[in-house]
Amino acid sequence: MKRYLNFFIALIAIQGDLYAAEAGMPQLDPKYWASQAFWLILVFTVLYFSISKFYLPKIKNNLDDRENKINDDIEDANKSKELSESKLKEYEKILEDAKKEVIKIQIESKAKLDKDIHEKKEKIEKEIEKELIQAQKEITELKKNSISDIHNISKEIATNIIENISGDKLNESSIKAAVEEISKKNVGKYL
Amino acid sequence: MAGNPMQQFSVHKIGPEINIGGVDLSFTNASLFMVISAAIILIFLFVGTKEKKIIPGKVQLIAEMFYTFVAKMISDTAGSKAKPYFPFIFSLFMFVLFCNMVGMLPYSFTVTSHIIVTLIMALFIFIAVTIIGFAKHGFKYLTIFVPSGVPAVLLPLITVIEIISYLSRPVSLSVRLFANMMAGHTMLKVFGGFVISLGLLGGWLPLSFSVALTGLEILVAFLQAYVFAILTCIYLNDALNLHH
Numbered sequence: 001m002k003r004y005l006n007f008f009i010a011l012i013a014i015q016g017d018l019y020a021a022e023a024g025m026p027q028l029d030p031k032y033w034a035s036q037a038f039w040l041i042l043v044f045t046v047l048y049f050s051i052s053k054f055y056l057p058k059i060k061n062n063l064d065d066r067e068n069k070i071n072d073d074i075e076d077a078n079k080s081k082e083l084s085e086s087k088l089k090e091y092e093k094i095l096e097d098a099k100k101e102v103i104k105i106q107i108e109s110k111a112k113l114d115k116d117i118h119e120k121k122e123k124i125e126k127e128i129e130k131e132l133i134q135a136q137k138e139i140t141e142l143k144k145n146s147i148s149d150i151h152n153i154s155k156e157i158a159t160n161i162i163e164n165i166s167g168d169k170l171n172e173s174s175i176k177a178a179v180e181e182i183s184k185k186n187v188g189k190y191l
Numbered sequence: 192m193a194g195n196p197m198q199q200f201s202v203h204k205i206g207p208e209i210n211i212g213g214v215d216l217s218f219t220n221a222s223l224f225m226v227i228s229a230a231i232i233l234i235f236l237f238v239g240t241k242e243k244k245i246i247p248g249k250v251q252l253i254a255e256m257f258y259t260f261v262a263k264m265i266s267d268t269a270g271s272k273a274k275p276y277f278p279f280i281f282s283l284f285m286f287v288l289f290c291n292m293v294g295m296l297p298y299s300f301t302v303t304s305h306i307i308v309t310l311i312m313a314l315f316i317f318i319a320v321t322i323i324g325f326a327k328h329g330f331k332y333l334t335i336f337v338p339s340g341v342p343a344v345l346l347p348l349i350t351v352i353e354i355i356s357y358l359s360r361p362v363s364l365s366v367r368l369f370a371n372m373m374a375g376h377t378m379l380k381v382f383g384g385f386v387i388s389l390g391l392l393g394g395w396l397p398l399s400f401s402v403a404l405t406g407l408e409i410l411v412a413f414l415q416a417y418v419f420a421i422l423t424c425i426y427l428n429d430a431l432n433l434h435h
Contacts, residue, residue: 052278
């Protein structure tokens with residue numbers, strides 16, 4: 001690396017020597033200064049006017065158009081968003097109303113059902129009571145009837161028993177009186 | 192043409208001599224490359240604005256990028272008051288950039304590597320900015336030399352420094368661009384000369400330097416155009432918004 005560097009330095013020195021005769025900056029030669037100034041001003045003026053009068057407005061218009069389009073699009077999107085949000089709210093409201101309605105219907109039907117059930121229950125209870133009373137009556141009747149039946153059966157049984165045991169025939173009316181007496185004593189136990 | 196690294200900057204006449212009032216205004220290679228650069232800009236902008244598409248094509252996109260780049264540069268440095276000067280700064284930026292870039296082509300001529308060209312542009316900007324400053328603020332524009340918040344003892348010194356720095360603006364503006372372009376191109380030429388003189392064996396190292404330097408020079412070409420334009424914006428800002 002160092003060898004290369006030395007080589008370069010030597011070369012620069014040689015080149016410097018070679019071109020020493022014509023060395024110097026052409027920039028400092030005033031021969032064409034006026035020409036350069038003149039052409040610079042001319043070219044730049046033309047460039048400036050064509051850019052400022054023609055191209056920049058075009059670019060600006062296009063950029064503005066694009067910005068307007070983007071803004072319009074954003075506005076549209078926002079509008080759509082708002083619309084969808086309001087629709088969503090509407091939908092939610094409908095849903096809520098429906099829910100309320102459902103609850104209301106539920107309560108109403110429950111009340112109705114309760115009333116119905118209550119009424120039917122009362123009716124049935126009344127009927128049952130009626131039937132109970134009826135049954136009670138029938139039972140009482142049956143009991144009454146059964147007492148005389150029992151009397152008769154007891155009398156016959158007693159007659160038969162006496163007949164079979166003693167072989168005598170007793171007076172029916174005396175047997176009947178005895179049975180009645182016993183049954184009167186004991187009927188309270190069973191009825 | 193080969194050899195002398197300064198040869199590339201020499202100006203020579205093309206076509207007949209044009210002499211107006213004893214002043215030589217002949218068309219030269221410098222004039223030719225000014226015309227070429229301007230023509231490239233105009234063709235580029237023509238193609239870029241030919242179709243007004245919502246979704247831009249490649250050339251349209253680049254043209255619009257240049258527009259927004261310069262517009263942003265101006266609004267960032269000089270504010271909204273500088274809007275009327277947008278076309279000028281845009282033209283200036285494009286002209287300097289394309290002159291620099293065209294100068295990067297081999298065998299071409301770099302217009303901006305001549306002090307007279309950059310000096311005229313810088314002087315125009317300097318004078319225009321000064322006129323704008325006085326037109327907007329009258330004699331109050333002179334307060335640009337008196338920064339606020341400076342101790343009274345230092346004020347005379349600061350004012351002198353401010354005046355010198357203000358007056359050296361055209362020099363610094365023009366010399367910066369000219370020196371950068373000239374130095375870069377001279378260096379490229381020197382390394383190019385090394386490639387030839389070292390031949391097939393030793394020429395590879397300077398060749399690789401040359402390649403790297405070409406990349407650097409393209410960066411410098413863009414950067415110097417940007418610096419030239421942004422300094423113009425800053426000077427304009429001083430003239431438009433007088434608060435130092």
